[in-house]
Amino acid sequence: MRPALRAVLLLPTLVAAGLVDVVERAVSGVVDCATCHSALPTFKALAAFGDDKFVQTITAACIDLKIEDADVCEGAIRTQGPILAHDLRHFSLFGDTATKFCDAVFGMCALPPATPWMVPFPKERPDVERVWQSRGREPVKVMHFSDVHIDREYTVNAEANCTKPICCRDFGGERPKHVQIPALPLGVRTCDAPGTLADSMLEAAEKMGARFSLFTGDVIDHAVWDVDEENVPRNMLAFTDQFAEKLSTPVFPALGNHESAPTNSFPRDTTEHQITADFVFNAQRQGWSQWIGENATKQIQHHSGSYAVMAPGMDLRIISVNTQYWYKQNFWLYDSDEHQPDPNGILAFLVGQLQAAEDAGQRAWVVAHMPPGRGDVARDQSAYFDQVVQRYKNTIAGQFYGHTHADEFAIGYSNYSERTAENAVSIAMVGPAMTPMSGNPAFKVYDIDPDSYEIMDVRSYYTNISDPDYQLKPTWRLLYSAREDYAPLVPSLPPNASLSPAFWHNLTEVYYRNDTAFQAYIAHKHRGWEFVRRPCVDGCKNGTLCDMRTLRSDVCSQQSGPVFHIPDHGHLSFAPEMSSCEGSGIGGILRKMAARGVVQKVRTNTVTPLPCSCCYSSHLMIPRCFVGTRSRPFSVSSPRNVMDLSDCLR
Numbered sequence: 001m002r003p004a005l006r007a008v009l010l011l012p013t014l015v016a017a018g019l020v021d022v023v024e025r026a027v028s029g030v031v032d033c034a035t036c037h038s039a040l041p042t043f044k045a046l047a048a049f050g051d052d053k054f055v056q057t058i059t060a061a062c063i064d065l066k067i068e069d070a071d072v073c074e075g076a077i078r079t080q081g082p083i084l085a086h087d088l089r090h091f092s093l094f095g096d097t098a099t100k101f102c103d104a105v106f107g108m109c110a111l112p113p114a115t116p117w118m119v120p121f122p123k124e125r126p127d128v129e130r131v132w133q134s135r136g137r138e139p140v141k142v143m144h145f146s147d148v149h150i151d152r153e154y155t156v157n158a159e160a161n162c163t164k165p166i167c168c169r170d171f172g173g174e175r176p177k178h179v180q181i182p183a184l185p186l187g188v189r190t191c192d193a194p195g196t197l198a199d200s201m202l203e204a205a206e207k208m209g210a211r212f213s214l215f216t217g218d219v220i221d222h223a224v225w226d227v228d229e230e231n232v233p234r235n236m237l238a239f240t241d242q243f244a245e246k247l248s249t250p251v252f253p254a255l256g257n258h259e260s261a262p263t264n265s266f267p268r269d270t271t272e273h274q275i276t277a278d279f280v281f282n283a284q285r286q287g288w289s290q291w292i293g294e295n296a297t298k299q300i301q302h303h304s305g306s307y308a309v310m311a312p313g314m315d316l317r318i319i320s321v322n323t324q325y326w327y328k329q330n331f332w333l334y335d336s337d338e339h340q341p342d343p344n345g346i347l348a349f350l351v352g353q354l355q356a357a358e359d360a361g362q363r364a365w366v367v368a369h370m371p372p373g374r375g376d377v378a379r380d381q382s383a384y385f386d387q388v389v390q391r392y393k394n395t396i397a398g399q400f401y402g403h404t405h406a407d408e409f410a411i412g413y414s415n416y417s418e419r420t421a422e423n424a425v426s427i428a429m430v431g432p433a434m435t436p437m438s439g440n441p442a443f444k445v446y447d448i449d450p451d452s453y454e455i456m457d458v459r460s461y462y463t464n465i466s467d468p469d470y471q472l473k474p475t476w477r478l479l480y481s482a483r484e485d486y487a488p489l490v491p492s493l494p495p496n497a498s499l500s501p502a503f504w505h506n507l508t509e510v511y512y513r514n515d516t517a518f519q520a521y522i523a524h525k526h527r528g529w530e531f532v533r534r535p536c537v538d539g540c541k542n543g544t545l546c547d548m549r550t551l552r553s554d555v556c557s558q559q560s561g562p563v564f565h566i567p568d569h570g571h572l573s574f575a576p577e578m579s580s581c582e583g584s585g586i587g588g589i590l591r592k593m594a595a596r597g598v599v600q601k602v603r604t605n606t607v608t609p610l611p612c613s614c615c616y617s618s619h620l621m622i623p624r625c626f627v628g629t630r631s632r633p634f635s636v637s638s639p640r641n642v643m644d645l646s647d648c649l650r
């Protein structure tokens with residue numbers, strides 16, 4: 001029997017037992033941090049019944065409330081639910097872990113500040129640090145790809161307008177009789193990328209003549225309800241084959257949060273459970289060894305997906321770290337009350353590699369999936385990572401991330417109370433995504449000084465998926481060059497100097513003064529997506545500027561409010577905010593269930609809706625709107641039921 005069907009058939013039994021009702025009431029009672037804490041005993045009691053009962057009950061509630069299609073409810077909760085149940089059986093009601101759990105699952109709590117902890121360093125910072133001088137030699141090109149999210153089940157002519165988080169598949173092997181919007185050969189905006197799109201991108205990229213490429217993670221599609229230990233490794237390997245076939249130079253990848261099953265699931269080595277992510281690390285080793293060599297392949301095994309390699313022909317150490325142990329949506333992080341400053345020794349590995357680079361007179365790049373300063377990174381590990389940046393800022397010549405799907409940058413400072421050009425110490429590049437769900441497919445190319453390993457120019461290439469010729473032959477065009485488009489705004493930058501942290505800081509100063517320049521940046525950030533019509537102003541602008549100026553996750557949250565980020569007018573929001581829009585994982589499902597309670601109260605006029613803030617859903621550009629109060633915003637899938645959509649488009 002299909003599991004979804006089984007859950008449906010169980011529904012009456014559970015309703016009779018009153019459990020589903022109890023859970024629905026408990027979830028819809030969650031309105032803030034305090035009520036989340038009061039609901040925890042109910043969730044804990046349910047978890048005490050065992051994983052099966054926990055999964056069945058929440059699945060039944062998800063189906064009953066029509067949060068998602070039954071198969072989406074079933075798959076997401078069957079896979080991710082047991083992790084939550086495991087957590088609920090292991091943390092105490094009144095510790096910090098309970099608060100972090102409420103924050104991660106419901107987006108409900110103001111987080112406590114990072115727990116003080118000193119990262120152990122093998123050596124003090126040298127009194128006299130090496131100066132890395134450019135000799136004005138010809139720059140080397142390096143490519144940066146990210147978030148390809150290739151759907152290996154993408155089916156041309158399947159329905160692209162479906163009710164699931166992604167479309168363009170023949171779900172359950174069946175195609176509806178009347179397809180409203182057919183999936184096209186090179187992708188559509190409601191779906192993840194077909195393999196053909198990756199071919200097109202890689203063929204265009206290969207012509208650029210790069211020395212090597214970085215890939216900052218997320219190979220796997222967004223069908224998080226349908227991933228397993230068989231299809232995730234298979235699709236990871238399909239991706240490495242495709243890259244190896246199309247590119248003649250090596251790729252140095254980092255692991256994304258989608259490269260596991262269940263999605264985001266990376267158990268800590270302290271976790272008392274049978275589950276491991278070894279099947280992921282094995283697929284990494286098998287697929288990546290052709291590029292990273294034997295030693296680094298071994299490191300993957302011993303360092304939970306992290307490794308370091310020397311860039312070909314350079315004194316540059318590339319350190320690829322698995323940041324999923326710092327990711328709030330990795331629910332294994334809440335399975336104990338104990339403060340674990342460095343789960344799986346990822347920080348220790350990074351420190352060891354940076355020390356080795358310093359000792360050997362090398363520079364280093366940090367390559368990983370999640371930008372460490374965003375709100376979806378655990379405060380503790382973000383703060384400890386900041387200590388590492390402060391210690392090795394002279395060695396670290398660049399940091400490269402993905403995950404947000406946007407084309408962005410972020411600056412690290414030596415003093416976050418005084419974010420100035422003088423205090424800007426590190427620069428992180430965030431690579432745009434290829435999946436058309438969140439903008440035009442894009443990638444970045446850097447000009448790297450071959451002596452300092454600093455960035456001389458950033459160019460972003462995109463293909464316009466709305467272009468009438470796109471499905472016949474996608475054209476990859478230059479979107480912008482930072483040197484040509486941004487550097488003239490900062491005249492203090494010498495023409496032969498690298499795009500240093502101070503340069504990027506000075507550019508943010510320009511953005512405060514010159515809104516035209518800022519809005520041009522926003523257009524680039526969203527990969528030239530014409531659906532971003534309205535300017536990013538007020539809270540959107542403040543939030544964006546704040547995000548540019550931090551590599552610490554506790555810096556901007558005070559500004560954007562104590563709860564979760566509210567996307568404002570015209571502010572397209574991507575993961576993690578997108579997950580609050582899309583909600584196909586169990587966290588999103590529970591947040592949507594909680595939202596039902598508010599929608600009910602809106603209908604009965606016991607709660608005033610927010611003055612409508614929207615983010616765009618990937619689904620045919622329908623904005624998802626938020627109701628509730630400022631401190632309790634909820635995404636509503638069908639805004640028409642709640643308020644006039646024209647409010648959103650005002």
Ligand SMILES: *[C@@H]1O[C@H](CO)[C@@H](O)[C@H](O)[C@H]1NC(C)=O
Nearest residue numbers: 160161162163179180181620
């Ligand atoms: C997409 O599907 C929905 C629900 O079936 C329907 O209301 C809508 O008109 C469709 N959109 C298009 C553009 O066909």
Ligand SMILES: *[C@@H]1O[C@H](CO)[C@@H](O)[C@H](O)[C@H]1NC(C)=O
Nearest residue numbers: 292293294295296308309310
């Ligand atoms: C691999 O590790 C061995 C032993 O640590 C070392 O001697 C060798 O140089 C390393 N090879 C590469 C390519 O780094």
Ligand SMILES: *[C@@H]1O[C@H](CO)[C@@H](O)[C@H](O)[C@H]1NC(C)=O
Nearest residue numbers: 414415416417418419420423
């Ligand atoms: C950081 O900046 C603040 C505000 O200017 C200043 O009070 C503080 O002394 C600075 N901290 C350090 C370590 O320099």
Ligand SMILES: *[C@@H]1O[C@H](CO)[C@@H](O)[C@H](O)[C@H]1NC(C)=O
Nearest residue numbers: 133134135136494496497498
């Ligand atoms: C830039 O050019 C000037 C003048 O040619 C030279 O003095 C300086 O050393 C160069 N700086 C770098 C970083 O190449």
Ligand SMILES: *[C@@H]1O[C@H](CO)[C@@H](O)[C@H](O)[C@H]1NC(C)=O
Nearest residue numbers: 421490492493500502503506
């Ligand atoms: C940034 O601005 C400061 C202060 O205006 C200036 O001293 C510095 O030279 C600028 N740096 C760059 C790289 O533009």
Ligand SMILES: *[C@@H]1O[C@H](CO)[C@@H](O)[C@H](O)[C@H]1NC(C)=O
Nearest residue numbers: 489514515516517518520521
């Ligand atoms: C503002 O930025 C635009 C580029 O986006 C530039 O053309 C314009 O000259 C700038 N204005 C000022 C006052 O610097």
Ligand SMILES: *[C@@H]1O[C@H](CO)[C@@H](O)[C@H](O)[C@H]1NC(C)=O
Nearest residue numbers: 464465466467468528529530
């Ligand atoms: C993409 O194509 C659409 C339709 O032709 C056009 O309106 C839009 O301006 C284009 N955007 C970019 C960034 O090229």
Ligand SMILES: *[C@@H]1O[C@H](CO)[C@@H](O)[C@H](O)[C@H]1NC(C)=O
Nearest residue numbers: 537538539540541542543559
């Ligand atoms: C944006 O930031 C400025 C200064 O930091 C503040 O005065 C303003 O109220 C903020 N605006 C919004 C909408 O948050």
